[in-house]
Amino acid sequence: MKRAVVHDWFTVNAGAEKCIASFINNWNDADVFSLIDFLSDQDRDEILNGKRVTTSFIQKLPYVKSRYRSYLPLFPLAIEKFDLSNYDIILSSSHCVAKGIINTNKQLHICYMHTPVRYAWDLRNQYLEDSGLNKGFKGFLARFFLNRIRNWDLKTKDRVDHYIANSNYVAERIKKIYGKSSKVIYPPVNVGNFKLQSEKDDFYLAASRLVSYKKIDLIVESFAMTGKKLIVIGDGPDMKKIKSKASSNIIIMGYQEDKILIDHMRRAKAFVFAAKEDFGIIPVEAQACGTPVICLSEGGTKETVLDGITGVHFHNQNKKDILEAIDNFEKKINDFNPFEIRKHALKFRTERFEKEIKQYIEEKYKDFKKNL
Incomplete structure (x- = not known):
């Protein structure tokens, strides 16, 4: 054959x-x-x-x-x-x-x-x-x-x-x-490359190529209104625009090697994802680290992130909905079990x-x- x-x-x-x-x-x-x-x-x-x-x-x-x-x-x-x-x-x-x-x-x-x-x-x-x-x-x-x-x-x-x-x-x-x-x-999803870390640091993470449909600029604008620490990893044509929107609580790291990205993914209190993707591999990778995901409830993440169990959904690509999702996450942060989050991610191996x-x-x- x-x-x-x-x-x-x-x-x-x-x-x-x-x-x-x-x-x-x-x-x-x-x-x-x-x-x-x-x-x-x-x-x-x-x-x-x-x-x-x-x-x-x-x-x-x-x-x-x-x-x-x-x-x-x-x-x-x-x-x-x-x-x-x-x-x-x-x-x-x-x-x-x-x-x-x-x-x-x-x-x-x-x-x-x-x-x-x-x-x-x-x-x-x-x-x-x-x-x-x-x-x-x-x-x-x-x-x-x-x-x-x-x-x-x-x-x-x-x-x-x-x-x-x-x-x-x-x-x-x-x-x-x-x-x-x-x-x-x-x-x-090669979840074996992403190890569980149950103890989290006090920062949020967003990571992707910096292009318009990924909506990193929207995430940055939202966090600029909260004062909460956000780290952004990635590079692309929207870098200059995104940097211009970043306040002092936001760190734009640019492109980083996988080992640095994975380290931040493991330590982040939550991974934030605002794009409407066909599937979206990186939110699954974050969950493989035991990290909850705050994401849009459309496209692939509607299927791969379980609202209230492995993350928090928001319904529209706007600052109001993202801010509400962050607030909901903060209120329920102790309800998220890193071991259960990783267990869910293993289904995509x-x-x-x-x-x-x-x-x-x-x-x-x-x-x-x-x-x-």
């Missing part, structure tokens, strides 16, 4: 790449395809066990390493150029165009979907604004190409035999956008993911072979 794994792009070792690492751990003989591949040697070893990736023509375009998203209009064409006709099973890992890989009715295509194309659907306006493409002739062209990608995304929905969603939230969006049902299998994904694919392939 020949297997192919298709991933949108390899540029960093993030949440989607952790899924690829598990796929390769299950099927080390699989060949890997992607639009581009700029992994470091260390990341290649961790994600792909040293495997080389077959890339598209986009790999050779000018300035692609630093500006690959500028070639978004070419992504559908590039993904369709791959010839996977010799493979029995195609497993795509898609948050952009990987699900649109061309296959035949003699091949089983299962898509692990992190999200439908963000740029074409729910984050379209934010993408245009953040890219400076929301006005004028450039804005007109950008909307034209995003409309084409949206149409292509809908046209290619039936190339997938079975969808797997990384959360119930994503499953709902798959149903709404594509009209397709999906199996929910939560992504892997990598071994669970690999077992579930392998079992699901083997079952579907067995059924597929019967019907050939």
